[in-house]
Every structure is written in structure tokens, then in C-alpha cells.
Amino acid sequence: MWGRLWPFLLSFLTATAVPGPSLRRPSRELDATPRMTIPYEELSGTRHFKGQAQNYSTLLLEEASARLLVGARGALFSLNAQDIGDGTHKEIRWEASPEMQSKCHQKGKNNQPSSIPQTECFNHVRFLQRLNATHLYTCGTHAFQPLCAAIDAEAFTLPTSFEEGKEKCPYDPARGxxxxxxxxxxxxxxxxxxxxxxxxxxxxxxxxxxxxxxxxxxxxxxxxxxxxxxxxxxxxxxxxxxxxxxxxxxxxxxxxxxxxxxxxxxxxxxxxxxxxxxxxxxxxxxxxxxxxxxxxxxxxxxxxxxxxxxxxxxxxxxxxxxxxxxxxxxxxxxxxxxxxxxxxxxxxxxxxxxxxxxxxxxxxxxxxxxxxxxxxxxxxxxxxxxxxxxxxxxxxxxxxxxxxxxxxxxxxxxxxxxxxxxxxxxxxxxVRYTHLTGTPVSTPAGPTYDLLFLGTADGWIHKAVVLGSGMHIIEETQVLKEPQSVENLVISPMQHSLYVGAPSGIIQLPLSSCSRYRSCYDCILARDPYCGWDPSTHACMVTTTIANRSQSSSPVPLVLESQSSVSRTALIQDMERGNRGCEGNRDTGPPPPMKTRSVLRGDDVLLPCDQPSNLARALWLLNGSMGLSDGQDGYRVGVDGLLVTDTQPEHSGNYGCYAEENGLRTLLASYSLTVRPATPAPAPQAPAMPGAQLAPDVRLLYVLAIAALGGLCLILASSLFYVACLRGDGRGHRRKYSLGRASRAGGSAVQLQTVSGQCPGEDDDGDDGERAGGLEGGCLQIIPGEGTPAPPPPPPPPPPTELTNGLVTLPSRLRRMNGNSYVLLRQSNNGVPAGPCSFTEELSRILEKRKHTQLVEHLDESSV
The missing domain is CATH 2.130.10.10 (YVTN repeat-like/Quinoprotein amine dehydrogenase)
Structure with missing residues (x-):
């Protein structure tokens, strides 16, 4: 065990022995959350450029001529620094010849995209600088045969001859x-x-x-x-x-x-x-x-x-x-x-x-x-x-x-x-930062702060200001729609622009967007050295003076706040703490409108509240004083708002959503919630009596009529019953039935027959006419269900004109026995046996027969 742990212990001791900064400070104190997140869909004031090339990684800004020079794979561009997408750019195509690419392949290189992503057997422009007052100097990998050239800056054209670049430029485009x-x-x-x-x-x-x-x-x-x-x-x-x-x-x-x-x-x-x-x-x-x-x-x-x-x-x-x-x-x-x-x-x-x-x-x-x-x-x-x-x-x-x-x-x-x-x-x-650049920014109060722009490997820009021993990330902006690495960043204080070089193109965006902050609190909480609140115009303004753009006839591409008439010292800004300066200023922005919500008792309701700042904490107040916490009395506080579950009458009231940040509280949303009692479902009611709404004397008349009709019906029913009994006694005596057994092809049969009859098989003599005539000679058979369906019964004889017991013929039906088998109850057409059969004896025979009968546990009903 110690043998396995020794390398890790030695590694730790070695790390602590290396001279350098103390590692005792918790890492979480060094982390910083961007205050605002701006996705690609919410970008404003940006400009884009993309030519017929790839990998726009080499940038050179010339403020005096307002030109942005770009070196890419197989091309160079001269863009208008005021608006890179205005279409007035100049282009130089500088590709490696097919012969040079063939030699590159022979060296074992290829043109397949690599991990950075770049390709090897093309001409990647790696160097672009001002050589003198009239010319630029550039070098490219040129399919692993580097070349350099002096370019006429005004005409922006390649010379007729090139210089050997093997001691000035790398062969490999992926090399540092x-x-x-x-x-x-x-x-x-x-x-x-x-x-x-x-x-x-x-x-x-x-x-x-x-x-x-x-x-x-x-x-x-x-x-x-x-x-x-x-x-x-x-x-x-x-x-x-x-x-x-x-x-x-x-x-x-x-x-x-x-x-x-x-x-x-x-x-x-x-x-x-x-x-x-x-x-x-x-x-x-x-x-x-x-x-x-x-x-x-x-x-x-x-x-x-x-x-x-x-x-x-x-x-x-x-x-x-x-x-x-x-x-x-x-x-x-x-x-x-x-x-x-x-x-x-x-x-x-x-x-x-x-x-x-x-x-x-x-x-x-x-x-x-x-x-x-x-x-x-x-x-x-x-x-x-x-x-x-x-x-x-x-x-x-x-x-x-x-x-x-x-x-x-x-x-x-x-x-x-x-x-x-x-x-x-x-x-x-x-987060993996791939490139950074910065610029000092002087503030109205006098101090100068370093403003950094950090590019990530997935196409985001973090804008951060250095404050004391730490950094405050003002915002994170998604400048590239598809995830790709930020290869280069250049700041133009004169154009108030940031230029981003990426594999797919160039992006130009403003150094600040102060108009995004609508109140004094928003402006100072941002702690952007470029932004300050102007009490006279009630707006967040740019604190620096932007250079005059009259030298160009093209319109100003970026939305910049003009402040030529604004004194910089009058702007409110608090870079160190980010919460002072607006105490006596009521420019907190217009109050949000009160929204009404009505909900039935017992239902759930969501009160949305969007927190624009990632550093703010959501605070909900009921009726202006009662603070609500997550899990309290059916309240759920989330990033999207307040969820009230199983609403009750005490949940009614005025709700305010506040953003608490850096000691300041800002109202974001207001709601008036009303919990209404649930409407009871109508109870089923019995139909009203005909006389329920009548006068008492009329009601009595109805009761007497109903009683008379009831008595008449009772007398008529008694008369019919008496007549039926007389006719039954005249036709014969009532039948009593006993259990009998008959042998059937394909199985055994249990019979129900009259007590006065005989068991089948004992005596075949009898009155055929009586057997054919009615129920006297018939037997009721009970046939146990087996795995094979019983044979169909013979067709019944024509029904007699009158039945001796006054009942209709018994229908055939299925009955379940023991929960898993069926018997068929039907009326037999066999003749009545001559001899009598004891009920006890017949019952014993049936039970003995059933003992040897195997019942099917899961019988298919369709086969019965």
C-alpha cells in the first residue's frame, strides 16, 4: 500500500517545495462568475467578415489609416477598421502552387484537417508587420517551403519576387x-x-x-x-x-x-x-x-x-x-x-x-x-x-x-x-482560454484600470477588469455561433472596437455596450470602466472620448453613445465597490408593471422573474415585508421565478421579485395573486316528485290516486296467480329432480331427472309418446367439460303447445366449476327410465365418477 502511495506523496512534497506563490488560498476564491451572459442571438452592434479563405489568425491594426490587415490561409485582406463588413476590402490571393503541394505530400504531409484545425500543404500566413512607411512584410508556410514578401501597402499587391523564408518563418503551420x-x-x-x-x-x-x-x-x-x-x-x-x-x-x-x-x-x-x-x-x-x-x-x-x-x-x-x-x-x-x-x-x-x-x-x-x-x-x-x-x-x-x-x-x-x-x-x-489582450482605461475619477478580453476554445469572449488582487468578469459573450477557437484578439481604442480572429472569419464588436444598463444601479453594478451614469440624461454613457470619424464617408457601424456635451466628472461610477453613487439619485428605472394572477385554491402557480445578472440573488417579498425562502409554506424559489404549490387563501397578496447584488436591491417584477375558493361540484339530485311544488290539497289528491292504482294492480296480480295455480294442478303434479348419470361418447354425463323416473340404462321400456311429448320423459344432463369439446346435442323436438310446469324450456348454458373447468347444463331428449333411482345412490355414483375425471387447469373457452 505504501509503495503505491509513495509516488503521490513525493509528487505533493515536490510541488510544495517549488518556490512560487502560496497554494493555501482556496481555489474557489480565485474563481469569478461572469456577471452577464450574452448568447449569440442577443449580440448587437457586431460586424462580420468572411472571404474565400480559412484560418483568419494573423491580425495587424493600423490606427492611423483605420485599416485592419488580416493574414489567412492562402490570402491576405485589408479591411476597413470602422466597419469590416462594408464590402470595401482589398484581397490578395497567395496560394501554394500544385507543384509545391505535391512536394509537400512527398514529405509525408497532407491536407486533411488537423486538430487545431489547420491543414499543412497550404500557404498559411504567419507573419504580417509594417516594414516601413510604404511597405508591409509578410511570411507564409507555403506548403513547407516558407516564403516572405514586401507588399505595397497602398496598392496592396504582391511583388514579382519573393524572399527565402526558411530562417524567418516556420515550416509547420501548427508550430508556435x-x-x-x-x-x-x-x-x-x-x-x-x-x-x-x-x-x-x-x-x-x-x-x-x-x-x-x-x-x-x-x-x-x-x-x-x-x-x-x-x-x-x-x-x-x-x-x-x-x-x-x-x-x-x-x-x-x-x-x-x-x-x-x-x-x-x-x-x-x-x-x-x-x-x-x-x-x-x-x-x-x-x-x-x-x-x-x-x-x-x-x-x-x-x-x-x-x-x-x-x-x-x-x-x-x-x-x-x-x-x-x-x-x-x-x-x-x-x-x-x-x-x-x-x-x-x-x-x-x-x-x-x-x-x-x-x-x-x-x-x-x-x-x-x-x-x-x-x-x-x-x-x-x-x-x-x-x-x-x-x-x-x-x-x-x-x-x-x-x-x-x-x-x-x-x-x-x-x-x-x-x-x-x-x-x-x-x-x-x-474554461480553456486560448488568447488574451488588454488595454488601460482611465475613469472619470482619475484611476486607470486594465481591461482584459479573454478568448476561449469554444468561441466565447470574457470581458474582465482587474480590481486589486482579483478580476471582475463584466460579461461573457458568445461571438461565434459554432464552437471554435478564438485565435487572435486586437483592440482599437480609436474605433472603440474589438476584432476577433477565428478559423471561420473576423468579428468586430464594440468594446462596451453601456446602453444595455437601464438604471443607475445597473450601470454602477456592471463596474465597466467604459460606462458611467449621467444624471442629466438619465442614461449610462461611455466614459471615454471616441475619436472623430469624419475622415470616412461610411456610416458609423457601431452603436456608440455620444457624450460630447457630457462632462466626464459628472458621470457616476464606482469601480472599487460597485454599489455607491446612486443613493441620492432616483434613476432606478421605471417600476415594473403590476401583473395580476388568479388561481383556484389547491392549484399551483408560477410567478416568473428573470435575473439579468448572474451575481444577483433572487429575493421575494410578500406584501412588501415578508421574505419568502425556498421550501417555506409551499414556496419554491428557483432561477426562473417563484412557484407557489397547493395555494391557500393566505397565499393571496402582492409579491415583489428583487435582485440583491453587492448590497443593492432592485425590483424586477410585481404580482398581485388572488386565491379563489374552489367551486364545489354539483351534487346529484333525485328527480323531483310531480307534486313537490304543488299545493297541499292537490298533493293529497295525487297520493290517493297512486294508492288506488297500486291496490288495483295488487288485486289483478293475485287473480292471475290463482288462475295459474289451478291450471297447474289440473295438468299434473310438480316434478322433483334427482341427479343421474349417463354414459356418453367421448366422456361422462351427469343427468338431472325426475325422482319418479328411472336411471338411464336400467330400463329402456317406456312410453315413447310420453317421452316425446313433454317434460315427463326428459332428463336434465350435466356434462363435465374436457379438453376436447363435447359433441353437439341432437336437435330438440318441436316445443309442445303447453308445458306441464308452466315454464319455458331451459336454455343451454355454461357454468364454471372449481374455478378452472366448465359444465354444460342442457335438457336431455332421452326417454325416461322405467325404474326409480335413489337420490343417495345416484349422488354416490356421480362423486365416484368425478373423482376419476381430470380437470384441465387452463381450459380454452373456445374449445368448450
Whole structure:
């Protein structure tokens, strides 16, 4: 038992030993429920674009020209950023030739949809950036033979010649890739060639550089996610250099990186690396290699089970305030947990880690461990500053060999980069974020808040604002009708739009929809930094000034609230608490109309109430004071309303449905319920007597008439009975019957015959005429039912003119005996036996015969 539990215990101890944020905070405190849910059918103000291409994943927004440039599979597009669906777009078809696709097939690739979903032997545009004032620069996979081209931005046409792209663009469209054009130089990071190792390179530059491959790889099976230039040279007191930061995941081998249950060869960790923009490589050592490359581990929540998915940077132009937001997917090897985490990292913390201790590769244990030796001067991996220039180090080529040797063997830092305040901002269960972007938004009160847009793997966008140490998800919006991954997100503050890139097309939607909030409470509860309540116009307005769109003659596509005459300071907004500012303002919206409901006593009735906010709690009040709880006195409180079961008169009254959220109470619906007594069913009444409504003297007359008629009927009945008796005595004596037995073909028969007659078979003599004439010579036979039907009886003789007993002929009928057999009672036409038969003797014979008769338990009635 302990042998099986030891790996799990060791895994837990290893996880707790890894430096990073505290894991003691309950995960439920990190989760956040989107306040509002907007399905695809309720979208408003959106625009769509879809051309004859797939996989619209590469986006470039140029605010100055109001153009959105899109790279897709086999095509490039130039769209109007104000309205991407206005039909004024330009298109470049850039397909791989059939010959190139054939060569791609020969390499073992195919054009079948893969899991992301992409196809391999097409031209996937992976890079699209502004090269200079007149041209754009783009690269595509081109059926595993990458090509790059400079495009005339105004004409938007391909050139007649292309550049080789094998050192600038990945072969595989599914490979992680990131790239930037900085001062004319191309900084890219990916796995370039077919079966090549990953690399960070600089090309189109007088000094082309790449990462080191020997004696060890600086990058180990890396998948790149994001890169950004941080202008650290601006206003730097030490004359620092600008730096490029790269975010990626790679296989790890450092001490404590993996658990006992996980193979270190497959365990992946998140990294952040940096290089100096002014790096020129070494003179003798690290020639054409980076001399400033350093990397560090990036930790968010659960170090062993997090995968970096997307990163965005905010305020990179001012390095003092630069920070990053990263989206991680949290999964375990047993697939017991799938969630997403969002963490924030400040640039100052990243810089502190790169200024800390180093790691070194230990050959004895074949893993990375903390370096405890001395560090040479100038500090390895640092950029050239004013201090170094004063000492004669004007470029990286002037650095000593000892420093370059140290950089070559110690690219990894010992300390990890932990998130701000040591914990994630958000932990979202059952959601897989695929891309995120953000923008700072200044509010009327002065503070600036970071607004993030998070795309999911099933086509939803979560709009969230960072508040203190957590995040508030303002709304979740289904922007794609069919579930598909959000591949890219771009924000345009000038157009007040968010552009979404997906496999099926491009979607444009407004950054805010403040008009959705109809009251002051709704507006402040949303805590949207773009929205504030205007007491003068009684409307929720956009707090930021939208740029003038007079440069375009096309109509404004998005529904934006104009507030040119509204002072921003007059708008009511409470970002921190989300419940203050409307106390003295009666703009709570028009009260809902009172609806009447009438129900019979004992019936059930549902009072609907729709809660627009997922964070609100439904509160029901009866007659304005009595609170109703679920299960109380026949009340059932649900998400759709209040169900009153088995209504009684005390349930009548006025019901109010309120939404309680963040300490505020808002009336949503009002009902007046009336419980009416059930109408009793009319009781059956006896027919009224004819004289019930008559006068007493007339009623007496009716009673006397009825009595006289009754007496007359009694006399007539007595007379008839007397006459019948006289005729019966004149014709003969009454017959008494005894049980008799007769042998029949196919079975036995039980007979009923007169006591004065004889048993069949004892004497065949008799008066034939009497046997034929009437009942004197007849016998009643009882025939037990058997499995085979009895033979049909002989036809009866013609009925006599008069029967001696005054009764009609007995009909033949079936009777049930013992619950499972039948006998046939019929009148026999046989002659009357001559000799008498004792009743006791005949009864004994019948019982003896019945004892040997086998009754059928389940007799088919149709066979009797």
C-alpha cells in the first residue's frame, strides 16, 4: 500500500517545495462568475467578415489609416477598421502552387484537417508587420517551403519576387511562432526548418544573431507564444538598452521542475527570456550568437501542471509601468482538473530575477542546479550601459572571453518569476482560454484600470477588469455561433472596437455596450470602466472620448453613445465597490408593471422573474415585508421565478421579485395573486316528485290516486296467480329432480331427472309418446367439460303447445366449476327410465365418477 502511495506523496512534497506563490488560498476564491451572459442571438452592434479563405489568425491594426490587415490561409485582406463588413476590402490571393503541394505530400504531409484545425500543404500566413512607411512584410508556410514578401501597402499587391523564408518563418503551420520588426530588423522565434531545433533569431539586420546550440541547447523543444519590445532606454538614468522579451514553454530539466510521477523528459514549464536590441554577438566566442540571452521560469498557480497559452503586455512604451498578463491552462496527467489561470507579472520583478543568481548544468546528475561560484564582471547577460561604456565596453564584441564563456554555460536563472502578490488574479474552472489582450482605461475619477478580453476554445469572449488582487468578469459573450477557437484578439481604442480572429472569419464588436444598463444601479453594478451614469440624461454613457470619424464617408457601424456635451466628472461610477453613487439619485428605472394572477385554491402557480445578472440573488417579498425562502409554506424559489404549490387563501397578496447584488436591491417584477375558493361540484339530485311544488290539497289528491292504482294492480296480480295455480294442478303434479348419470361418447354425463323416473340404462321400456311429448320423459344432463369439446346435442323436438310446469324450456348454458373447468347444463331428449333411482345412490355414483375425471387447469373457452 505504501509503495503505491509513495509516488503521490513525493509528487505533493515536490510541488510544495517549488518556490512560487502560496497554494493555501482556496481555489474557489480565485474563481469569478461572469456577471452577464450574452448568447449569440442577443449580440448587437457586431460586424462580420468572411472571404474565400480559412484560418483568419494573423491580425495587424493600423490606427492611423483605420485599416485592419488580416493574414489567412492562402490570402491576405485589408479591411476597413470602422466597419469590416462594408464590402470595401482589398484581397490578395497567395496560394501554394500544385507543384509545391505535391512536394509537400512527398514529405509525408497532407491536407486533411488537423486538430487545431489547420491543414499543412497550404500557404498559411504567419507573419504580417509594417516594414516601413510604404511597405508591409509578410511570411507564409507555403506548403513547407516558407516564403516572405514586401507588399505595397497602398496598392496592396504582391511583388514579382519573393524572399527565402526558411530562417524567418516556420515550416509547420501548427508550430508556435512570434515575430517583430524593430528598426528594420526582423526578430523571430520558432522552430524554423523541417526537424530543426527551436531558435530565437534576428535577420534583415547587419548583425544576424541566433541562440547557442553547443555544448548545450539554450532552448529545449520550445513553443513560442508572444514577444514584445520594451523601450527601457527611454528616460533611463543608466543609459540602458531596449530589450525584447519572449514568452514560451519548453521541456525542463532543472532541479525540482518535475514530480516523481512525471518524466522530466516530457515535463514542460513556462519561460520568459530576453535579449538586448543592441546586441552584436561576440568577437571570438559566441560569434553571431546572442551574448545577452537569459531565461527564467514563469510560475502562476500550480507549477507542475500549467501550460502557457497567451501573453499580452500593457504600457510597454513606459518601462516603469510595463506589466504582462499571461493565460495558463491547468491540467494534470490524470485529467482530473482542467481550468485556466490568469496571472500578472510586473517588469520590475522580471528584471530583478535576471539580476539574481544563475543555474548551471550538472553533468553528474544531468540536470540544472543552482550555481554557487563567483560571477565575473561585467555581469554576464547584461546590456551595454553608460557604466560599461566608461570602462571601454562599447558593444558586446568588447566583452571579455570569461564573461562570454559564462553566458554560454549559464543561460538559466535560479529564481522563478512569480505573479504580482504571489497568486493568480483568476482561476476559471471548465474554461480553456486560448488568447488574451488588454488595454488601460482611465475613469472619470482619475484611476486607470486594465481591461482584459479573454478568448476561449469554444468561441466565447470574457470581458474582465482587474480590481486589486482579483478580476471582475463584466460579461461573457458568445461571438461565434459554432464552437471554435478564438485565435487572435486586437483592440482599437480609436474605433472603440474589438476584432476577433477565428478559423471561420473576423468579428468586430464594440468594446462596451453601456446602453444595455437601464438604471443607475445597473450601470454602477456592471463596474465597466467604459460606462458611467449621467444624471442629466438619465442614461449610462461611455466614459471615454471616441475619436472623430469624419475622415470616412461610411456610416458609423457601431452603436456608440455620444457624450460630447457630457462632462466626464459628472458621470457616476464606482469601480472599487460597485454599489455607491446612486443613493441620492432616483434613476432606478421605471417600476415594473403590476401583473395580476388568479388561481383556484389547491392549484399551483408560477410567478416568473428573470435575473439579468448572474451575481444577483433572487429575493421575494410578500406584501412588501415578508421574505419568502425556498421550501417555506409551499414556496419554491428557483432561477426562473417563484412557484407557489397547493395555494391557500393566505397565499393571496402582492409579491415583489428583487435582485440583491453587492448590497443593492432592485425590483424586477410585481404580482398581485388572488386565491379563489374552489367551486364545489354539483351534487346529484333525485328527480323531483310531480307534486313537490304543488299545493297541499292537490298533493293529497295525487297520493290517493297512486294508492288506488297500486291496490288495483295488487288485486289483478293475485287473480292471475290463482288462475295459474289451478291450471297447474289440473295438468299434473310438480316434478322433483334427482341427479343421474349417463354414459356418453367421448366422456361422462351427469343427468338431472325426475325422482319418479328411472336411471338411464336400467330400463329402456317406456312410453315413447310420453317421452316425446313433454317434460315427463326428459332428463336434465350435466356434462363435465374436457379438453376436447363435447359433441353437439341432437336437435330438440318441436316445443309442445303447453308445458306441464308452466315454464319455458331451459336454455343451454355454461357454468364454471372449481374455478378452472366448465359444465354444460342442457335438457336431455332421452326417454325416461322405467325404474326409480335413489337420490343417495345416484349422488354416490356421480362423486365416484368425478373423482376419476381430470380437470384441465387452463381450459380454452373456445374449445368448450
Amino acid at each position: 511562432f512570434t515575430g517583430l520588426i524593430i528598426d528594420g530588423g526582423l526578430y523571430t522565434a520558432t522552430r524554423y526548418e523541417f526537424r530543426s531545433i527551436p531558435d530565437i533569431r534576428r535577420s534583415r539586420h547587419p548583425h544576424s544573431l541566433r541562440t547557442e546550440e553547443a555544448p548545450m541547447h539554450w532552448l529545449n523543444d520550445a513553443e513560442f507564444v508572444f514577444s514584445v519590445l520594451v523601450r527601457e532606454s527611454q528616460a533611463s538614468p543608466v543609459g540602458d538598452d531596449d530589450k525584447v522579451y519572449y514568452f514560451f514553454t519548453e521541456r525542463a530539466a532543472e532541479e525540482g521542475a518535475g514530480s516523481f510521477a512525471q518524466s522530466r523528459s516530457s515535463h514542460r514549464v513556462a519561460r520568459v527570456a530576453r535579449v538586448c536590441k543592441g546586441d552584436l554577438g561576440g568577437k571570438k566566442i559566441l560569434q553571431k550568437k546572442w551574448t545577452s540571452f537569459l531565461k527564467a521560469r514563469l510560475i502562476c498557480h500550480i507549477p507542475q501542471y500549467e501550460m502557457l497559452r497567451s501573453v499580452c503586455s500593457l504600457q510597454a512604451d513606459t518601462s516603469a509601468h510595463t506589466h504582462f498578463y499571461a493565460a495558463f491552462t491547468l491540467t494534470t496527467q490524470w485529467k482530473t482538473l482542467e481550468a485556466s489561470a490568469i496571472c500578472r507579472y510586473d517588469l520590475a520583478e522580471v528584471q530583478a530575477v535576471f539580476a539574481g543568481p544563475y543555474m548551471e548544468y550538472q553533468d553528474g546528475v544531468r540536470r540544472w542546479g543552482r550555481y554557487e561560484g563567483g560571477v565575473p564582471e561585467p555581469r554576464p547577460g547584461s546590456c551595454i550601459t553608460d557604466s560599461l561604456r566608461s570602462r571601454g565596453y562599447n558593444s558586446s564584441q568588447d566583452l571579455p572571453s570569461l564573461v562570454l564563456d559564462f553566458v554560454k554555460l549559464h543561460p538559466l536563472m535560479a529564481r522563478p518569476v512569480v505573479p504580482t502578490r504571489g497568486r493568480p488574479l483568476l482561476l476559471k474552472r471548465s
